[in-house]
Amino acid sequence: MVEKSSPKKVVISDAGKAVDRRLDQHEQYEFGGPLGVTAIMLGFPTLMYYLWICLWFYDGQLVYPHSVEEVKPFLARMWTHVCEDANPSLYAWKVYGGNIIFQFILALVMPGYQQEGLPVPSLNYKTLMYNCNALYSLYATMIAAAALHYTSVFRLTEILDNFWPPHVVATGSQIRMSGNFIYDVFMGAILNPRIGSIDLKMWAEVRIPWVIVFFLSVSGGCKQYEELGYVTPNMAFMILATWLYLNACAKGEECIPQTWDMYHEKWGFMVIFWNFAGVPFSYIYSIVYMARQDPSKYHFSTPRYVFMFATLLTAYYIFDTSMSQKSRFKMQTQGITTFRTAFPQLPWSIVKNPTYIQTAHGNRLLTSGWWAYSRKPNYAADWVQSFCWGAIIGNASPIPYFYSVFFITVLVHRVGRDFERCAIKYGKDWEEYCRVVKYKFVPGIY
Template identity: 50%
Template sequence: MPSKHTVKVKPNINGITSVDIKQKKNVTLIDTDNEIVFEFGGPWGVTAMMIGFPLLMFYLWGCLQFYRGKLVLPLEGELWSQIIKEAWPTWYATKIYLMFCLYELFLAYFMPGPIVKGAPVASLNGKKLDYLCNGVMSWYVTLITSYILHRYGYFRLTEIIDNLGPLMTVSIITGFTITFTVYIVTIIQGNQYRMSGNIVYDLFMGAALNPRLGRVDLKMFAEIRVPWVVLFYISVSAAVKEYEMFGYVSATMAFMVLAHFLYVNACAKGEECIPTTWDMTYEKFGFMLIFWNFAGVPFTYCLGTLYLHLSSIDNGRPIQHSPAWTFFCYALLISGYYIWDTANSQKNRFRMTLNGTYIPRSTFPQLPWGTLKNPSYIKTKQGNLILTGGWWGYARKIHYSADLMMAFSWGFICGFNTPIPYFYPAFFVFVLTHRVTRDMERCARKYGKDWDEYCRQVPYIFIPGVY
């Protein structure tokens, strides 16, 4: 039976921690990720998703824009003719979206930042790739740039919420375009990996594992620099619009700005933790990641913001709740954020310490209990260490539970007059459940009895003492 160990963390003269685990030496990295497993219902399932999800985005936007949140029948009256007319991809919206993406790519390429080694990639014979982590600098430069553009009239931030439909369409077109481009270039270069042989399924899951544009990792760029930043600016745009209309920003709209700021800021300040995650080492760069990051996240997770914005126009004043309910929403958001941020920090810094890549940083905010001292863990026969200390001793996916706390708070702040703001938390439940299933099946195959022992020591998946 595997035993429970304690990591001995020793600071070196530079203040960077290293882990004294002699058993880690001479461990052979096994590529257990080369197995082809059809997911999401296989080729037919992913085809339905590639067609259905963009249509769902248009439908939900149309229900809010023209029916103020009522879920009308999909073929109801003039719904689709209205959507086509109001969400048609204008040249102005195209310039806004593409110039933003190119500017973020420019910052990702040229801004200074630490270079961090990723986890060993089995498909590259254990090679650790370099990742330029300049997310914090790029984020602050983006904030300053947007302020200057708005303040001096070069680009009013209210243009985002005023052109949300066309911007969404441009993002959808961009997602498909990048998907096909990356797939074709990867095939031409002969860099495809873990291919199923079914072109539609491979297009959805991707062909490239670690695509790069110079020193910019495209997966990390798409995951961090586009979706959450766009989402944040949609909420900022709606808040500025509300201020111009009513002379103040309501507690409900301020909530959305805060919620989306916390998320994008967390991604930027902790970017150096991302290279060791599953997305970077296992997931391929296909439609699933590309479309979701360039279009799905910003233009479906913003439905609550859009609802609050349109409701304020209809009612002649912003939506307000009782002080008790507003306090509850803020408390749920902030407590969920604290658990999510510190749990992710604990796990990723544990990994980085093992890999010798941990770099203490003073990016804001550094929360208490974000770094564990002498955490407990389980050592597997492959030489991998599974963290059981900190938050990870309470539940195996405690960070997902915290993520869902934040997601539901985004819906609660909108009230209950329409179910559309709850699309994000409901969809997130499905996504995280599916992801947990994939992860646990993969770990069970990889670690065998060691995984059984881990499940015995940490029996709960999401909620300690419950499930």
């Protein structure tokens, strides 16, 4: 039954708490179990090296042996590139490590907005506080980067030449452990890793990958300007696209504690590797391609540029406002009615008098705003953005489309995990919700 919201806080029922305790236990393997996660941990770094080599040394085209006789020399050639060209230098470690240290210091000292997170079942429904200072940290980073660039202490053009970072790990209280070492390394052991006031998982998700992604695009723009005397519309598109995403994460940081990543995913290889390496060094292949190729290979007509920019901005608007609608609704169910405002606040970021399905568990399922049309409107809009990041170079190279191909695979898999969990958690109420909101991603299609 669809109801209208009220200021009354959500109260989790005893039956709901029993289900939450069940969901906090390991019942079955995901990602193909130990063998699957081992393949992922070995396969993704290898794939990233291969795609980088193709971009850097083979004009962005996929290279492969054309016969059995060519396999051995091909593998030898790839290995030579890894050993001689892709091995991180001390300078690269200083650049990457310096950014991590700088971002950590900013997270410690910059003023921020104090946001209460969702009640955590494994902590007896205690709510954790989050110091949301990513926006101040972002602009401090931009000012510092501009100063370093214009004083030639550190030219932003150097970022693209230092591409392979180290990885980090963390430890702490364990939850949802399987007992299999490899699998638990991949999935993680702890849900809320913290150093002082800093939630490491949220810090790593916002401060590291998207800062690197944005400055890689700026680096590409600076490189074009120095070499060509201008910045191509395609590179300007990526600078805008990456800034929109980074700024969205920073200005809406208080919404992140309400997301699946914070509430459910643990601090393991899957989250750590993707935040510190996967996102910043595989989502921006179009930037790497454009920085090394003649602009004539990816030049568009004016109408096509207009279409690309319009598509990006439309997808961003839906992504930004749908995320805001859902997070603010969850805050309302906690009794939070005053929300932070930061630039840019877009129209329809908050749904007034939202409708919802009240579950026997105690939680409420939003059926208003963008969420009246699909169960994951944010995922659909997010994927369109990812596709644009590849499509901005047209058919010049298939490699920049890696992000969107990989991302749709992740989203479909994540939706399956999420919906399976919701079916257990909400039972018949979930069935009713699926009847009311029929489509998963795109209304009328899927």
